[in-house]
Amino acid sequence: MSFDPRDLPLRNPLTLAQLETCLDELLALLPQQEVIxxxxxxxGNGEVLARLRERRLARQAADAEVLGIDPDGAALARAATRHAEIARAHAAAELAEARWEARGWQSEGDASGPWHVAICLGSRHAFGDGPDAASTMVQQLAARLLPDGCLFLADGYWRQPPDADYLASTGLSEDELAPIESWHACFDAAGLQQVHEERVSKEAFEEYERPFWAQGGAHWDNWRRAFERWGRDTMGFAGWVLKRR
Ligand SMILES: C[S@@+](CC[C@H](N)C(=O)[O-])C[C@H]1O[C@@H](n2cnc3c(N)ncnc32)[C@H](O)[C@@H]1O
Structure with a gap:
């Protein structure tokens, strides 16, 4: 059977343990008795929102009213099924209806919000392709938070300046990512305080990549060789929990 990345619980290199640590850090910042x-x-498949809700409900906190935005209708169908299961498991609690919008983020004035929590894990391209996409994402999401709102972001960074041969081999461009300090500066400029950071280890990153390589073919064989030669030491990935200062 062919590999479908939508079968992965998480489509980014954070480990599930790191995801749950971030969610715990996030949930500790949020109101408990109010529906957030x-x-x-x-x-994607709504798994991050599902785990956030399940963790709140397990602590007797009020539910979360969630909106997932993604142009991938098949992923949203999985999300809807997953969240319907949560509602069934908590039938007595009359949970909020999860909402799924099959569309891209509308950078020019997406009217959504204000939010207790805005999440974007491995989906920065929703905010643009160029070198400014990171700050656009951080600024636009921070601007849609409630005064005591939080962000949960996860994205790539350069562990070291990328070798020219690595860029040539993968087709990546140097300005696609930046050192992790650039992310920290970006958070600061948006008036955000970093509450927690999780950096993915080189081993965990490789673990995430392996099922993609296993598909074989010229593209993935080349990607694996480039990862093993340069990428392991070059490309990092991290998750951040942030709150408004
Ligand atoms: C790498 S996956 C990450 C999924 C999920 N956040 C996770 O961590 O498991 C990137 C997701 O971004 C979605 N996407 C692509 N373009 C988008 C856009 N313009 N606005 C919102 N989402 C987009 C894709 O359909 C895909 O589900």
């Missing part, structure tokens, strides 16, 4: 408003841009 949460958006996930590029939510």
């Amino acid at each position: 408003q949460v958006v996930d841009v590029g939510c």
Whole structure:
């Protein structure tokens, strides 16, 4: 059977343990008795929103009213099924209806919000392709938070300046990512305080990549060789929990 990345619980290199640590850090910042408003841009199969809700409900906190935005209708169908299961498991609690919008983020004035939590994990391209996409994402999501709102982001960074041969071999461009300090500066410029950071280890990153390589073919064989030669030491990935200062 062919590999479908939508079968992965998470479509980014954070480990599930790291995801749950971030969610715990996030949930500790949020009101417990009030139903919270949460958006996930590029939510994929809705697993992050599902785990966030399940963790709140397990602590007897009020539910989260979630909105997942993603142009991939098949991923959203999986999300809807997953969240319907949560509602069934908590039938007595009359949970909020999860909302799924099959569309891209509308950078020019997406009217959503304000949010207690805005999430974007591995989906920065929703905010543009150029070198400014990172700051656009951080600024636009921060601007849609409630005064005590939080962000949960995860994205790539350069562990070291990328070798020219690595870029040539993968087709990546140097300005696609930046050192992790650039992310920190970006958070600061958007008036955000970093509450927690999780950096993915080189081993965990490789673990995430392996099922893609296993598909074989020229593209993935080349990607694997480039990862093993340069990428392991060059490309990092991290998750951040941030709150408004
Ligand atoms: C790498 S996956 C990450 C999925 C999920 N956030 C996770 O971490 O498991 C990137 C997701 O971004 C979605 N996407 C692509 N273009 C988008 C856009 N313009 N706006 C919102 N989401 C987009 C894709 O359909 C895909 O589900």
